Amino acid sequence: MxxxxxxxxxxxxxxxxxxxxxxxxxxxxxxxxxxxxxxxNENKTKNELYERNISYYAGDWINSDTKEKIFIINSNGSIIVNGENILPKSIKKNSETNYTFKVIPEWIKKSSYTFNINFINDAKGKVNVGNLYFEINKIN
Missing domain, CATH: 1.20.5 (Single alpha-helices involved in coiled-coils or other helix-helix interfaces)
Known part of the structure; x- marks a missing residue:
């Protein structure tokens, strides 16, 4: 075949x-x-395009109860606490609403204070310094 x-x-x-x-x-x-x-083709959301940092909360912050000024957050990301300037590189970002930094007073080099700030919104937050807890408000 x-x-x-x-x-x-x-x-x-x-x-x-x-x-x-x-x-x-x-x-x-x-x-x-x-x-x-x-x-x-990733869909970038607004939060991914703009990452919030501490300068977002720029302004004067006071203790809600005593009305005493606690710190000033500058638009460049630095913080002033009792005349001490904390540079942005010294501020640890734990989340977009939680930041930690250490203050070493000029007049007493052997001790330091660690501030932990938790922002509730743009004008309100909570602060923990050592064993002190208090609420803060933005005044401007």
């Missing part, structure tokens, strides 16, 4: 086989490219 009687032609079969492989390859490649583009 000869293969020529079966309709099998050696001259066209490799071309058809190559065409099918190419078709499958391009289909898979298209899906891969589409998947890569769709996964790489």
């Amino acid at each position: 000869s293969l020529s009687n079966t309709g099998f032609d050696f001259r066209t079969t490799p071309l058809l086989f190559n065409f099918k492989i190419k078709k499958i390859f391009f289909a898979l490649l298209s899906f891969f490219i589409l998947f890569t583009i769709s996964c790489g």
